Amino acid sequence: MDSNNLVGCLLASPFLMVDPSDLNLEELASFLQGPSAVRKKLHNALAAIPVVKEKEVNRAAQKLFELAGELSHPDLSCLIRVREMHDLQGKVSEEIQAVKAANPDLTPSKFFKLSYDTEREIIQKICSGEREKAKEILNKLLAIILSQYLSDIDLLKVSVLELVVVISRAAVEAGAKVEDILGLKYQYLAELWNIENQEELCLWTVKVVDNVIENIYHSRNIHLDSRLKKGLEFIDQHYGSDLTLERVAQESFLSPSRFGHLFKSEMGLPFIAHLTKVRMQNARTLLKDPEKSIAQVALEMGYCDQSYFTKVFKKIEGITPKSFRRNYFFPAFVLTH
Secondary structure (H helix, E strand, O other): OEOOEOOOOOOOOOOEOOOHHHOOHHHHHOOOOOOOHHHHHHHHHHHOOOEOOHHHHHHHHHHHHHHHHHHOEOOOHHHHHHHHHHHHHHHHHHHHHHHHHHOOOOOHHHHHHHHHHHHHHHHHHHHOOOHHHHHHHHHHHHHHHHHHHOOOHHHHHHHHHHHHHHHHHHHHHOOOOHHHHHHHHHHHHHHHOOOOOHHHHHHHHHHHHHHHHHHHHHHHHHOOOHHHHHHHHHHHHHOOOOOOHHHHHHHOOOOHHHHHHHHHHHHOOOHHHHHHHHHHHHHHHHHOOOOOOHHHHHHHOOOOOHHHHHHHHHHHHOOOHHHHHHHHHOOOOOOOO
16 A cells, blocks of 8 residues: 555465365355356366365464565555444344345334334443443444435434434443543544544444443443452453352452442442453453464463353354454455445
């Protein structure tokens, strides 16, 4: 890249990251017209494509990205933003299809009720401290808004502004400082009116809500019982070990029953649910490192059994660790005709 203009690129030859025998050839062949011999040709064609281990592909891709960054002016940090935008666009597009399928005749009155109900849902998650769930619902809310105002950027901005105001009010009610939230609002309002397309607007909205949610989380922790704070700090420092409620309670100078009751009362969820959430948040970070195998990530998160780690990760994130890693390094692109 030179001044954000593409001046050169690298096109890699076809390769696979899975053995052709692991693919569903019957399903692939069903997309092709012709006799049954087509299946054999397809099998032979796939067999001719080299198979490269995912770890090697990720390592090579990372090295190429670093090299391209050194050769570019400015560096390729702008592409990280593009990746974030594509990832969000894919999630919101899926939600738009789901909204349209569930509401084929989305009249203004139905739109208002759907939007209102979803706002209530995200506020409830924010207030209960369920940060990841709140972010998932935000994608649905953005899809609802886009379904109505996709072609009108000004109405989109007004709708998003209303959303930020509602969430900011919920943040204050949940314990965030008024002055902090107002500071965020003024900062973001200055940015909002310079946005010119819906992709940028969606990414902006996600980051605003993310910062508001983080502000609530940290503000809430300021007022936590000092013994519980000590326990939370111990979890953050030792989540990769074989932690038990009894062990953390001991560090907090409380009995296990008292600590468990206090934890759920203050945090809004059981101890094990919080520990799992902390582990999965850190696992997402480690999975972005191509040098670490999924087995290593599982061990560092406190799971001796990789298959169990995969099961827990999929339950929380909705996809397997392998799929998460692949989506991060090779985000899907939407094809248009």
